Amino acid sequence: MIEIKHLSKTYKTIKALQDISMVLPKDEIVFLVGPNGAGKSTLIKLLSGYIKPTTGEVLIEGKDVQVDRSTLLYMGYVPENSPLYPEMNVYEYVKYVAGLWQMNRDEFDQRLRVVVDKLQLTEVLTQKIDTLSKGFRRRVGIAGALIHNPEILILDEPTEGLDPNQKHEIHQFIKEYAKNRLVIISSHIMEEVEAIADRVILINKGKLVWDGVPEELKKAAPDNNLDTAFRLLTKGDMQ
């Protein structure tokens, strides 16, 4: 479980996030949505412990992610654009991540089989990362994040730039993985929200403007459409 308490982040004079509080329990697919520059990636980076908040705290199982690095043990995180080491092949990359997690050989072999199978990476396992398509690279990034079977999976725009088939495959995978776990996804694609979200958190100009289930968000629009609701809420002319 993640607990966010009065979280704010300011970059010099820009207030990227302002006083965000929420609780994210297990067994949920949570979508952080908002227009470009709304503060989604900042919130994701704060959740992952990569950046420090200006005020407030992120607690994972009651421990502050900035203070206690053991909280990272719960987490698998794929940053935006899924950064990878281009000189490595897929197997080497996943093995390297497993090494960072100090997994033993048996544990690694077992998890590798599961992850490679679920993400359909078998055919590219020995292929160099810089020769992979965007879709495969995303999956390799996710494979690295999943190798230790984390309870919390955080994905920053995981389907950005993918074709509909690739998106569908990633959605299917996330749905399956989210059972008994917490998956947090940053996105601005409302189709995705409709397809797999259990909960939507809408951020605009660094502020929390909506937190609820997608069906409720739909009702906020006169035409019962998520895109319209998104537009109305983020343009600030909601009645």
Added chain:
Amino acid sequence: MSVVLTIASKEIHGYFKSYMAYILLGVYLLISMGAVFYSAYFFEYNNRNLISFFIYQPNILNILLPAVTMKVWAEEKRYGTLEFLLTQPVSYKKLVLGKFLAAWSFSVLMLLMTIPFAVYSNFLISLDLENVCAAYVAEIIVMGAFCALGCLISACNSNVIIAYLTTVLGGWIWQNVNFNTILYYFKNLFPMLKSRLDGVLNFSEYYQQMIQGQMGIETIVYFGGIIFFALWLNIIIIGWRKG
């Protein structure tokens, strides 16, 4: 320790996956041997300590080792993998140590490649083997200091070219600036330490002693201190730069 070795091993594999490692090894041998036989007049001096070899090493290392260390952190930033790396459950200390060990191991490999030359020289001029071995050990320590400084400078940069150039500049300053002028005021403040402070920070003072096989505790403290301080600063900078 296993995490440190995982990181070091990944880095070393990375060096050899590009042509860079092979080019560096080749260029190092070429320049070192060129310096020995053409600039340092190998056959004209008493070279029982291989002085003609060791005398130019700091200059050679100052040009080549930054090419090893420039990528250490700067490339992580360029690829965006720093964010991935710093969100793994690995302490910054282990990350810094792993990357430093990789660069240092590679530089030691460079030096080991000159052993056939030392063996050949021994046939020609009967080397003072004790001194030469001590000088090789000293060279490894000096390489550690160069690598630690290079890693530190790489951590301050996102651009590998700038990391390279600033490391070369930093290394040049370290080797050539007379730090006695900086210590001048300290000497006036503590006159009783005046003689002890002379040359206490100067690279050349220690290096000259080392290559002649006179590696005292002060020399080890000097280079060991630089390694420790640079790695410590590196850890601070990594934590600070993540935001």
